[in-house]
Amino acid sequence: MTPEERRLRYERLKLLIPHIVRRTIRAKDKEVIQGERSVEMQVPDRFKRPTQDYDIYSKSPEQSAIETERELDWEFGGDYFRVKKGQHKGTYRVVSNIDDDSWADYTKPSEKVYKTKIGETDYTTLQFELAKAKRTLAQKKYAYRHQKEMDKIKRITKTFALQKAVNKGKARQRWL
Secondary structure (H helix, E strand, O other): OOHHHHHHHHHHHHHHHHHHHHHHOOHHHOOEEEOHHHHHHHOOHHHOOOOOOEEEEOOOHHHHHHHHHHHHHHHHOOOOEEEEEOOOOOEEEEEEOOOOOEEEEEEOOOOOOOEEEEOOEEEEOHHHHHHHHHHHHHOHHHHHHHHHHHHHHHHHHHHHHHHHHHHHOOOOOOOO
């Protein structure tokens, strides 16, 4: 297969990548989706922000990243992806060999992760994401993330306010 044919095949199948990555994330393997994908699953549509990659907490991040990379390569029918070490210690990224896009970041959690189960998958709670965003804002070395984190805090607090307003009008019902 020529490089041009590989690129065309990749572009044609690119829309399937998030579904394939999502399929490899398992709660029984103690994998928890965090970051923007977690917020996306728990806020109303008007507060969602588009994102491409998945951020996942995993007890064995390198093994999980290799598993995802193999699944993607198998689905694409060739060597289209690779695993590379991330910027931070204990982080592994699944990256495309065609355009160097990152599709999944696996990280070993450094703290207790509070999670909620939606369907068959574990996601970090909104309270956990809010606390993490506030911690990031307090650190000057993460100044490049401050705008994203302020946006995330705003969207999560609006979601909490909306939930509070919806639940306020409901009186507790008695079942006789």
